[in-house]
Amino acid sequence: MKNLNAIPIIFASFFRSGLKATRTRVFMLLGLAPVLLMFIVRLVDAGSAPDFFSKVMLSLYFQLLIPVLALFFGTTIVNEELDNKTLVYLTTAPVPRRAVILGKYLAASLLLLLIVGCGFLLSFLAAAANRLGQAAAWEELGVFLGTSLLALFCYSALFTLAGTFMKKSILIGLFFVFGWESVVQYFPGVTQKFTIIHWIKSLLPVQADQGGFLIFQLQPSPALESVLVLLIAGLIFLAAAVFIFERKEYILSDNA
Amino acid sequence: MTAVLRAEKLSKWYGNILGISDINLEIGPGITGLLGPNGAGKSTFLKIAAGQLKPKIGSLQIFGENVFANHRLFQRIGFCPEHDSAYMEMSGWRFIMLLARLHGFAAEAAAAMSEKALATVGLLDSKDRTIKGYSFGMRQRLRLASSILHEPELLMLDEPLRGIDPLWRIKIIQLIKEYEKQGKTVIVSSHILPEIEAMTNEIVLIHQGKIFAKGDIQRIRGLIDSHPHQISIHCPDPRRLAAKLVDNEYVLSLDFPVQERGLTVKTNQRDHFFNALMRLIAVDKIAVEEITSPDDNLQAVFDYLIGK
Numbered sequence: 050m051k052n053l054n055a056i057p058i059i060f061a062s063f064f065r066s067g068l069k070a071t072r073t074r075v076f077m078l079l080g081l082a083p084v085l086l087m088f089i090v091r092l093v094d095a096g097s098a099p100d101f102f103s104k105v106m107l108s109l110y111f112q113l114l115i116p117v118l119a120l121f122f123g124t125t126i127v128n129e130e131l132d133n134k135t136l137v138y139l140t141t142a143p144v145p146r147r148a149v150i151l152g153k154y155l156a157a158s159l160l161l162l163l164i165v166g167c168g169f170l171l172s173f174l175a176a177a178a179n180r181l182g183q184a185a186a187w188e189e190l191g192v193f194l195g196t197s198l199l200a201l202f203c204y205s206a207l208f209t210l211a212g213t214f215m216k217k218s219i220l221i222g223l224f225f226v227f228g229w230e231s232v233v234q235y236f237p238g239v240t241q242k243f244t245i246i247h248w249i250k251s252l253l254p255v256q257a258d259q260g261g262f263l264i265f266q267l268q269p270s271p272a273l274e275s276v277l278v279l280l281i282a283g284l285i286f287l288a289a290a291v292f293i294f295e296r297k298e299y300i301l302s303d304n305a
Numbered sequence: 306m307t308a309v310l311r312a313e314k315l316s317k318w319y320g321n322i323l324g325i326s327d328i329n330l331e332i333g334p335g336i337t338g339l340l341g342p343n344g345a346g347k348s349t350f351l352k353i354a355a356g357q358l359k360p361k362i363g364s365l366q367i368f369g370e371n372v373f374a375n376h377r378l379f380q381r382i383g384f385c386p387e388h389d390s391a392y393m394e395m396s397g398w399r400f401i402m403l404l405a406r407l408h409g410f411a412a413e414a415a416a417a418m419s420e421k422a423l424a425t426v427g428l429l430d431s432k433d434r435t436i437k438g439y440s441f442g443m444r445q446r447l448r449l450a451s452s453i454l455h456e457p458e459l460l461m462l463d464e465p466l467r468g469i470d471p472l473w474r475i476k477i478i479q480l481i482k483e484y485e486k487q488g489k490t491v492i493v494s495s496h497i498l499p500e501i502e503a504m505t506n507e508i509v510l511i512h513q514g515k516i517f518a519k520g521d522i523q524r525i526r527g528l529i530d531s532h533p534h535q536i537s538i539h540c541p542d543p544r545r546l547a548a549k550l551v552d553n554e555y556v557l558s559l560d561f562p563v564q565e566r567g568l569t570v571k572t573n574q575r576d577h578f579f580n581a582l583m584r585l586i587a588v589d590k591i592a593v594e595e596i597t598s599p600d601d602n603l604q605a606v607f608d609y610l611i612g613k
Contacts, residue, residue: 058406066394134390138451141355142407143379295374298359300319301388 055144059152060159067160076118080168083109087175102176103254107193110172111249115165115200116230120222122157123208126150127294128218134301146295154209154287161201169197189254196252199279203245206286213293234267241268245282251275308333309459309490310354314363317349324349325514328363332492332509336485338501338522339494341511347494348387350511351463354492355384367459380408383457385448387464387494393437397428397447400436401454408455422450425480427473441468449477460484462493466500478503533557534575538582539567539595546591553581567594 067073083106091098127150130136139149173193177186211218234244241247251269270278308331317324325346339347352358353365356372356379364371370378392400401422405415423429426446436444445468452460462481466474481504484491495501501508502522510517510525518525540546547559547568555574562569572578575598585591 054409055407058403062399062403066392069394133393134386134388135392137355137357137384137386137388137390138392138404139407140357141379141382141384142404143376143409144407145376146374298357298373300358301386301390 053145053148053151055142055148056152056155059139059144059149060155063153063156064159067156072121073160073164076121077164077167080114080118080164081171082168083114084168084171084175087172091175091178098176098178099180102172106172106176107253110165110169110197111200111253112231112246114168115197116204116226116246118161118164119201119204120208120219120226122161123154123205124212124218124222126153126157126209127212127299128216131216131299131301136299137301140299147291150209150213150291150294151287154205154290157209158201158205161205162198165197165201166194169193192252192254196249199252199276199283200245200249203248203279203283203286206283206290207245210286210290210293213290214297237268242270245279248275248278248282310365310367310492311369312350312353312363312365315350315353315360315365316362317353317358317360323514324358325353325511328514328516330509330516330519332490334485334488334490335507336481336491336493336505338505338508339492339511340496340498340501340508340525341494341517342496345496345511346514347496347511348463349514351384351461351492351494354461355382355386380455381458383452383455383460385452385460385462385465387467389441389444389468391436391444391447394435396433396435397423397439397443398432400447401432401450404451405454410455418454422454423447425453426450427476442470442473445469446473446477453480457489459490460492462491464495465493466495466497533571533573534578534598536570536572536575536578537562537565537567537595537597538570538593539565539597540591540593541566542592543568546585546593549585549589549591550581553578555581 086109087098087102087106090101127136130139140146170190173190174181177190180186208218208222211222215221230244230246234241234246234250247267248270250267252272252275269275310330310332312328312330315328315330316326318326323346328350339350341347349358353360354367354372356375359373366372367378368381372378395403398419401419402415405418405422406412408415408418410418420429423432426449428443428446428450431439431443436447439447445465449462449465452462460481465481466477469477481491481493485505491504493501493504506522507520508522508525509519538546543561543566547561550556550559550570555572555578557571557573560569560571561567570578582593582596586593
């Protein structure tokens, strides 16, 4: 099969498998948990719903759900094939290895987008039910969805890369999400720019950390710069993942 | 002989563990059996040949090309791995269809190829069941279907008869022989001599990562048959049996184990000894409860051949 013609075949097959997978269903429920929270807040105090959405929901989605889901979906692109010893079927097919990883990456990304997008949209609708007629509300939704798309692209590319060369990539990824990303984003000056969350938060209209207990605050970067950084970083991570996957030998078990 | 596969000074190790060492080998059309005990290096060799592993030293070429990351070569190669692995949530049909599409067949042609491959291994009726519902033997046959799907010129099968029931064993052996008749190349690994013997006369003996012998199976059979075998016989009256056996020219020694009710016989002509034993059982009505041969495995044969 020539060049990358196999990507749509691999994408379609693994997207379909992913939709049926128990893991996806569990994460789909997890992704809907903030929606439930949003509805409860709306029932209790409808006036505070938009504010709650901006401050709490954004933190929940951008600092927790998106990186954690990207971690689980990204790292399993290669690791699951190794654990289940199924990689051999894809690497003994006459398709370039880059088609394998890119097809699987696209399938995982679309699944992620569905999980996050559905929850995000429903949460937003619950929060902004009173002002759905206003253009500003939809503009805000556009910014949130666009930012979540960039965040998913960048995080999942990073974790796909981790999965290509690390066996325990989930553990390292958890340390990255809850250690590095959670802490370093509050460091002053340039240091916070070494986190992905810095660039994501720079794109959001409301900073979830304002008024927090930490001394250091986000010092947002310009929006265009943030978009470019997230896009370029994601592309670099993905290119590195492809580069490694094409060259690395994966030992599936004890060799006889 | 036109070499389909050529290995030169091929070596592979994992950390401190040796996989294979300094293998020089040429394999041409026909069936070649890779025979060796577990851990001998057969799978490592096949994994290098299937582009799953890179050689540490030396080279392995198929159809004159290196294999690793050479995806175009896989149009001509079929590989059946040893692992009991598959996409368990997929149906057998979807799994085979995915592979058929990856081999470049359009949907309609892929469906026809998949149907043919599944019918060949007797899984057409179960094609819509998820693979996790298959038995071990069915999964093994599915793996075989995945390797023959595109009718490759070179078929490499790693322990293909493992877990297969006797009826399908015969059918698969026939299928492999059919490939030979078509002028194709089949490399099949096993640690069970009769399995290989049923398929081919051409064998490569691998032991401790090296090629120990190569050639006609009859020569190896001869070595194995003259290998002094220990045979344990459990019976209620071992001394009566021993009295009958002591005159047998193929018996080298007789021993009465202290803790067991029976005797241990050492023979250098296993087949002749068994014929004589069967006669004693049938004619002299000597009761025998169990016959076991602790040496009757390849490891023991290899140990004998290398003089351990």
